[in-house]
Amino acid sequence: MKLFKLRGGVHPESRKELAADRAIRVLPMPEYLYVPLLQHVGAPAQPNVNVGDKVLKGQLIGASQGVISAPVHAPTSGHIVAVGDYPAAHPSGLTAPTITIKADGEDRWLDTEAVSDPFVLSPDQISARVAAAGIVGLGGATFPSAVKLNLSRKNNVHTLIINGGECEPYITCDDRLMRERAAEIVEGVRLIRYAVGAEVVMVGIEDNKPAALAAMTLAAKNTEVKVIAVPAMYPMGWDKQMIKALTGREVPADGRTADIGVLVHNVATAFAVRDAVRFGRPLVSRLVTVSGGSVIEPANLEVPIGTLVENLFQFCGGFRNKPARMVLGGPMMGIQLASAAVPIVKGSSGVLALTDSEIGNVQPSPCIRCSSCVRACPVGLLPLDMAAHIRAGDSSAAVTLGLKDCVACGCCSFVCPSHIPLVHYFNFAKGELMEQERVKLKQESTKKLAEMRNERIARIERERVEAAAKRKAAREARERAAKEAAAKVVTETA
Amino acid sequence: MNRIAHSPHAHAPISISKVMVTVMVALIPATLFGFWLYGWPSINLWAVSLIASIGGEALVVSWQGRTVRPVLMDGSGILTAWLLALSLPPFAPWWIAVLGSLFAVVICKQVFGGLGQNVFNPAMAARVMLLISFPLEMTTWISPVPLGSAHAPSLMESLRITFQSHPIDGMASASLLGHVKTEFTRGIGLDQSLVGYYAPWHSLAGDRAGSLGETAAVLLLLGGLYLIARRIITWHAPVAMLLGVAIPALLFNLINSNHYAGPLYHLLSGGVMLGAFFIVTDPVTSPNTTAGQLIFGFGCGLLTWIIRTWGGYPEGVAFAVMLMNAATPIIDYYVKPRIYGRDRKGVALPVGKES
Numbered sequence: 001m002k003l004f005k006l007r008g009g010v011h012p013e014s015r016k017e018l019a020a021d022r023a024i025r026v027l028p029m030p031e032y033l034y035v036p037l038l039q040h041v042g043a044p045a046q047p048n049v050n051v052g053d054k055v056l057k058g059q060l061i062g063a064s065q066g067v068i069s070a071p072v073h074a075p076t077s078g079h080i081v082a083v084g085d086y087p088a089a090h091p092s093g094l095t096a097p098t099i100t101i102k103a104d105g106e107d108r109w110l111d112t113e114a115v116s117d118p119f120v121l122s123p124d125q126i127s128a129r130v131a132a133a134g135i136v137g138l139g140g141a142t143f144p145s146a147v148k149l150n151l152s153r154k155n156n157v158h159t160l161i162i163n164g165g166e167c168e169p170y171i172t173c174d175d176r177l178m179r180e181r182a183a184e185i186v187e188g189v190r191l192i193r194y195a196v197g198a199e200v201v202m203v204g205i206e207d208n209k210p211a212a213l214a215a216m217t218l219a220a221k222n223t224e225v226k227v228i229a230v231p232a233m234y235p236m237g238w239d240k241q242m243i244k245a246l247t248g249r250e251v252p253a254d255g256r257t258a259d260i261g262v263l264v265h266n267v268a269t270a271f272a273v274r275d276a277v278r279f280g281r282p283l284v285s286r287l288v289t290v291s292g293g294s295v296i297e298p299a300n301l302e303v304p305i306g307t308l309v310e311n312l313f314q315f316c317g318g319f320r321n322k323p324a325r326m327v328l329g330g331p332m333m334g335i336q337l338a339s340a341a342v343p344i345v346k347g348s349s350g351v352l353a354l355t356d357s358e359i360g361n362v363q364p365s366p367c368i369r370c371s372s373c374v375r376a377c378p379v380g381l382l383p384l385d386m387a388a389h390i391r392a393g394d395s396s397a398a399v400t401l402g403l404k405d406c407v408a409c410g411c412c413s414f415v416c417p418s419h420i421p422l423v424h425y426f427n428f429a430k431g432e433l434m435e436q437e438r439v440k441l442k443q444e445s446t447k448k449l450a451e452m453r454n455e456r457i458a459r460i461e462r463e464r465v466e467a468a469a470k471r472k473a474a475r476e477a478r479e480r481a482a483k484e485a486a487a488k489v490v491t492e493t494a
Numbered sequence: 495m496n497r498i499a500h501s502p503h504a505h506a507p508i509s510i511s512k513v514m515v516t517v518m519v520a521l522i523p524a525t526l527f528g529f530w531l532y533g534w535p536s537i538n539l540w541a542v543s544l545i546a547s548i549g550g551e552a553l554v555v556s557w558q559g560r561t562v563r564p565v566l567m568d569g570s571g572i573l574t575a576w577l578l579a580l581s582l583p584p585f586a587p588w589w590i591a592v593l594g595s596l597f598a599v600v601i602c603k604q605v606f607g608g609l610g611q612n613v614f615n616p617a618m619a620a621r622v623m624l625l626i627s628f629p630l631e632m633t634t635w636i637s638p639v640p641l642g643s644a645h646a647p648s649l650m651e652s653l654r655i656t657f658q659s660h661p662i663d664g665m666a667s668a669s670l671l672g673h674v675k676t677e678f679t680r681g682i683g684l685d686q687s688l689v690g691y692y693a694p695w696h697s698l699a700g701d702r703a704g705s706l707g708e709t710a711a712v713l714l715l716l717g718g719l720y721l722i723a724r725r726i727i728t729w730h731a732p733v734a735m736l737l738g739v740a741i742p743a744l745l746f747n748l749i750n751s752n753h754y755a756g757p758l759y760h761l762l763s764g765g766v767m768l769g770a771f772f773i774v775t776d777p778v779t780s781p782n783t784t785a786g787q788l789i790f791g792f793g794c795g796l797l798t799w800i801i802r803t804w805g806g807y808p809e810g811v812a813f814a815v816m817l818m819n820a821a822t823p824i825i826d827y828y829v830k831p832r833i834y835g836r837d838r839k840g841v842a843l844p845v846g847k848e849s
Contacts, residue, residue: 332501
């Protein structure tokens with residue numbers, strides 16, 4: 001099949017060999033699980049359990065609320081020991097609302113409603129089961145999957161693309177999933193296709209994963225699913241890049257993929273959809289790659305949601321040397337972990353412990369305008385100019401240059417010979433813009449409130465004056481009447 | 495460990511000093527050839543240029559209260575002086591090199607704000623300054639006197655040439671471009687002036703009178719190809735510049751071959767090869783985008799040809815580069831990449847339109 005040409009991109013050292021040949025292993029159930037209520041894009045789930053409650057594996061512990069939200073479920077059986085704040089996976093170590101479960105060691109499932117042939121379900125039922133299972137985009141975007149399914153059906157999506165790009169260095173969990181559970185993935189893909197009514201189904205897999213390609217091709221044989229090798233290049237796993245490569249079309253800047261009739265899901269999401277639809281099982285675990293130069297025995301682990309990152313490192317034999325940096329996710333877009341005592345969430349594809357030489361940490365020097373960043377940018381931006389404006393405190397000039405189109409993929413920072421943290425500048429400016437937006441909204445609402453207050457005061461004043469006038473008129477009328485009566489009396493007496 | 499770091503947590507194995515060193519490596523063959531061709535005086539001149547640049551930059555950076563070491567270690571000042579030395583007449587006196595180097599790194603670079611902030615290519619701006627201020631010294635060319643040949647000056651003689659402006663007897667010669675220009679003013683056309691003066695093969699091999707490092711077209715081309723292979727530069731600006739020279743040369747040569755020299759003559763003489771691969775590829779003073787670099791390179795070539803053909807100076811690379819440097823911000827303003835999901839004007843592609 002003909003692939004379409006892409007702009008920019010980089011070829012970082014893949015380092016996937018550290019973990020690629022290590023088969024999936026199940027992490028032993030830890031004693032405590034810390035399940036955050038916000039593991040997705042949208043509104044956080046609302047806890048519906050209390051401290052002391054006994055829960056079964058797969059039981060709902062946080063209900064979805066709002067249009068864009070997802071529920072969370074107990075990853076094992078046990079009882080609730082805390083509902084409150086716990087450090088989240090964030091560079092600052094900030095806390096987030098979290099439900100803590102003490103495992104009872106039985107790992108007993110809730111009775112779930114399995115179906116022998118999921119294709120007899122209606123598309124609405126499939127969507128409902130996906131929503132109830134709390135499935136979100138497992139490639140890292142963590143957008144609630146059911147919302148995407150419903151949106152796609154409304155928009156008459158004709159093409160379903162399954163993203164098996166996995167372009168982040170080190171990360172191999174999707175690779176292993178495709179090698180070991182290809183048939184299940186393909187069934188999940190076919191269920192999604194059926195649910196949205198797409199005509200074309202393509203699975204894009206980077207050509208640096210020949211075993212995954214072979215396994216998926218075999219599993220997809222005699223189905224409507226087409227498995228396609230795409231060139232290994234970062235950021236091939238960016239959904240819009242994958243769409244461009246496979247269909248030649250671009251998602252409009254202010255639109256969604258559904259606007260051009262395309263729905264993109266990750267391979268791991270498709271696997272989770274199959275579990276949810278066929279067995280009624282919610283998303284309570286995921287595959288996580290543990291890798292990096294400091295890890296003694298890199299691995300691909302099936303991990304219950306809410307497991308602490310440190311448990312994963314311990315299971316992998318600990319560190320061969322003190323890691324220079326711990327990262328949640330891949331090295332290109334992952335976040336730095338201030339501590340390993342934070343829980344794995346639905347969007348965590350990997351945890352890395354990197355050495356000094358791996359992170360290439362060098363003090364930045366001045367920009368020489370070499371435009372390596374311009375060539376590397378998959379979006380077509382001018383990172384050097386944007387950063388220069390932001391540095392000078394002029395974020396709005398950076399917006400004019402397309403700051404809002406930046407996807408923070410990190411290609412520009414990666415290639416910069418001056419080691420300028422370009423993406424950091426952009427995210428800083430995006431934060432600043434958000435702040436400005438908030439201030440503006442606040443000012444507007446303050447202004448509105450002030451206007452309403454003035455109006456209210458004026459109305460009260462007006463009413464007071466009117467009432468006084470009325471009272472005065474009544475009094476005068478009374479006085480007049482009294483006078484007239486007095487005059488009458490006088491006349492009568494006279 | 496606790497210092498907050500932003501993604502990406504990986505980096506390509508590249509740095510500014512690596513870029514500069516790679517460019518210097520690419521310059522070595524042409525430079526060594528120049529040393530051999532013009533002997534000890536050229537080596538003196540090169541060394542004086544580099545020393546003046548390092549000393550001058552160290553001094554002004556310390557005046558600014560900045561740390562000197564990282565500024566010198568990035569190698570950009572050395573590279574500038576190196577390129578300037580290659581564009582000087584090989585027997586030029588020491589003060590030409592010192593003035594030029596200081597002008598390049600102090601006035602053209604540090605005054606503008608240091609590395610990455612200069613508008614004009616420092617080496618070319620310095621060369622233009624020298625050419626306008628000291629036309630005699632800057633146009634005193636010599637015939638090649640390879641090391642080991644009978645007329646080659648010894649080390650002691652070379653020191654007198656470089657540091658005492660010892661007169662160069664019997665070795666002075668005109669550069670090809672200068673010779674042709676002079677003959678034109680006497681009403682002599684190309685069919686006569688080139689006889690015995692120009693053989694494309696000699697120009698290609700670099701065996702001709704000219705600046706220290708710009709005569710060896712083949713070696714400069716090799717250096718350029720090395721830089722392209724190492725992905726330090728891209729082919730766009732160099733090829734555009736060569737085309738900018740060659741296309742008008744070819745057209746006018748077809749119209750009147752006695753008055754307008756052909757493309758090969760222009761490509762292989764003067765500073766075109768050095769300019770195409772080492773000057774117009776200067777990242778700081780050239781446009782950001784591929785399309786912009788094509789425009790920039792072509793402009794440099796075209797202006798070079800125009801200055802050579804109709805201007806007052808026989809050679810025009812340095813002037814052309816400076817003029818196009820001045821145009822770089824405007825090229826960058828108008829030529830921008832198309833953003834994903836938008837058209838060339840930056841308007842979002844229509845939503846919901848099926849193709």
